[in-house]
Amino acid sequence: MSNSGPEIEQLIQLLARLPGLGPRSARRAVLHLIKKKDQLMIPLSAALDRAVAAVVICEVCGNVDTRSPCGICSDPRRAESGLLIVVEDVADLWALERAGVGAVRYHVLGGVLSPLDGVGPEDLSLDALVSRAPQFSEVVLAVNATVEGQTTAHYITDRLAGTGVKVSRLAHGVPVGGELDYLDEGTLSQALKARTAL
Amino acid sequence: MSNSGPEIEQLIQLLARLPGLGPRSARRAVLHLIKKKDQLMIPLSAALDRAVAAVVICEVCGNVDTRSPCGICSDPRRAESGLLIVVEDVADLWALERAGVGAVRYHVLGGVLSPLDGVGPEDLSLDALVSRAPQFSEVVLAVNATVEGQTTAHYITDRLAGTGVKVSRLAHGVPVGGELDYLDEGTLSQALKARTAL
Incomplete structure (x- = not known):
């Protein structure tokens, strides 16, 4: 686009690669960031810098954390x-x-x-x-x-x-809060087979 | 959450404040960023830093650009x-x-x-x-x-x-490529009033 600088255009293109965001919503997100520069854009920039520096993959379990072994693997x-x-x-x-x-x-x-x-x-x-x-x-x-x-x-x-x-x-069955009418036949027949006594 | 560091948690919370992203999609976005650290997370962090430094609001028209007056206002x-x-x-x-x-x-x-x-x-x-x-x-x-x-x-x-x-x-009327059946009565009656000769 000719009407905004390359810095803005590049930010839109990178944000558009996040899951759940397309080109249109990335543009909206960038405009929102620019409008809330002090409350959101600068904190987000700092948070990203910190996360880039801190994040590691746990060598034991593959979890994402800021240390390896991760908090879960190192909790006795x-x-x-x-x-x-x-x-x-x-x-x-x-x-x-x-x-x-x-x-x-x-x-x-x-x-x-x-x-x-x-x-x-x-x-x-x-x-x-x-x-x-x-x-x-x-x-x-x-x-x-x-x-x-x-x-x-x-x-x-x-x-x-x-x-x-x-x-x-994991058990197959009816989701808690789910309605039978909306469930597929596979789930229903598994739920019947694995019925539990009351 | 106890299972990831405060850096990750804060990044999720800030991303969740973008329009079009909620807490769940922000978590997915952060995991995606961490998986694509070199291709996406580090470039995004750098692009945000650059945009924070460069972006200004045009004092003439209110557009967002990297200079003021913006590219549109300064184009003769x-x-x-x-x-x-x-x-x-x-x-x-x-x-x-x-x-x-x-x-x-x-x-x-x-x-x-x-x-x-x-x-x-x-x-x-x-x-x-x-x-x-x-x-x-x-x-x-x-x-x-x-x-x-x-x-x-x-x-x-x-x-x-x-x-x-x-x-x-701007003219009111039928959107280009739109189907009449899906249009509201207000638009249709405006489109009829403002009909153009062929």
């Missing part, structure tokens, strides 16, 4: 439950932490097996998982309930079979 | 058409520039009259508009077709009546 109380929860992505780890699942530890795979996208076992953090698993009493596979997620779960179960560690997966 | 070719387009916001100016409306100049009001929100004439860039207007042959009111926009248009027309400058507004 989290070893007591003996539960290791395997997730696809750091976002899933954060979601489980927000849900308050308790004093557990995590292992971030960094994706799922997907031959179509060229993602094989060597692209995921699987060797590290197999070597960590014997330290725990149970490995819970909290991968997404997609075809790729379930394929990955089967593969991990096979890989862990030799270690003797108990392997489980 | 834009004086020739004699058209001054009045917009509510810099985003509207950018939209008109993208549409390639030609070599015109702009005046950014900084909002619309809205007694309910406590926005009166003194909150908008109206005195500057009245003093600029006589330099132009025509003032085009390109305010939004909302109640507040139209109220503001009437107010500006009254204010400019003494200057002798011709005042016009």
